[in-house]
């Protein structure tokens with residue numbers, strides 16, 4: 001019998017008032033894993049009221065108390081890591097070796113947020129005007145409405161709720177309608193650690209539960225990780241109530257290989273960076289720009305590497321690439337690939353779905369695209385890369401920047417001047433040299449341009465979830 005999930009409000013699992021459910025699928029098989037409520041306006045209101053009531057107490061806890069609670073939650077996640085990794089792999093299709101590693105990273109993220117809660121900084125108190133003492137208070141905002149995508153459900157949940165709760169806010173999280181299972185497990189793990197109402201979950205659709213959360217007058221900040229389309233819609237809605245926003249949106253990372261790069265490393269990382277989580281990663285290497293004099297050798301090595309990549313059952317320990325999230329998403333990916341072919345591009349590898357149950361798309365390498373093509377400009381969010389030659393350093397930077405997204409980028413070179421110039425010129429929130437995909441708890445992750453604003457991770461994420469107050473006192 002298929003398990004029917006409940007939502008998490010005020011420290012308890014309860015039925016949704018909507019009595020409507022979505023089937024939650026395993027993308028590797030197409031089988032139903034569970035059913036999750038499609039929450040409505042009333043569900044969202046109940047969750048927000050619970051978070052608003054809890055805020056009255058939670059805001060008065062000390063940073064040390066909040067830190068202790070989050071450290072306990074991190075320990076509990078660590079103790080349940082195996083179950084969480086399996087659940088994430090079943091619901092997302094991320095190969096188990098990567099889910100396992102990701103849970104370790106998430107535990108580290110949460111421990112970092114717990115520590116950072118005690119170390120927020122600001123200007124010194126003092127007399128900036130004679131006989132007037134100024135000081136800065138940094139305060140939580142209230143209820144935060146957090147909305148997460150399906151590609152890394154638990155990591156995105158932690159990146160949203162960790163800094164918000166550490167800073168003294170309370171949260172209503174809406175995970176993606178496709179992947180709510182690990183977030184609901186996280187709620188279960190939080191019982192007895194976080195007081196009732198500090199962390200609540202509503203499940204369901206963006207246009208209903210998500211939009212209601214952003215609209216709710218008691219929600220003081222909306223934080224989204226998702227597409228530009230959702231970000232733009234949320235920004236319009238939030239404008240009505242002048243809510244603070246935090247938007248981590250799409251990406252289309254360039255991967256620039258100069259002729260002095262370590263070829264073996266660059267080939268490996270272009271594929272690893274592109275096909276991790278089947279390319280369903282906002283930092284995925286998607287546009288591979290290769291200097292003309294090494295182009296032929298590079299793509300020959302890349303294609304042979306891609307064709308040897310183990311694609312298949314994500315539960316097997318040596319699988320490197322699993323399925324994509326859904327049939328609809330597979331069709332979207334294939335549509336973009338076929339339109340690229342129709343406009344004259346050449347498929348060097350892949351380019352079609354795999355003949356097996358579930359939603360598997362072959363890792364795909366496309367040559368012959370022009371910079372203006374959809375396949376170069378738009379987020380495919382699947383296992384698809386384009387390879388394009390360039391002549392000069394300036395041309396490479398120009399092509400890399402010629403895109404509406406600005407999240408992550410990488411350059412491959414042994415030349416320090418090239419690397420430094422590129423890190424200055426590239427319009428991306430993250431510029432890696434000779435590496436790709438590496439994120440850290442201590443360093444910010446956030447986009448420029450249409451990839452959004454605000455930072456996840458690092459102390460900057462914590463600052464996002466606070467507001468400042470200038471307190472001034474005159475004395476004689």
Ligand code: NAD
Pocket residue numbers: 147148149150151152174175176177204205206207209210211214224225226227228229230231233234248249250251281282379381407447451456
């Ligand atoms: P999506 O935008 O379709 O959905 C993201 C979340 O927003 C879901 O929970 C969805 O229900 C909700 N939502 C959608 N429309 C909404 C609306 N109008 N109002 C309120 N909520 C709404 O994105 P997705 O397909 O789940 O995830 C993939 C996208 O996320 C990609 O564009 C990817 O690049 C991006 N992403 C970005 C980062 C980052 O750090 N910048 C990380 C992961 C994913």
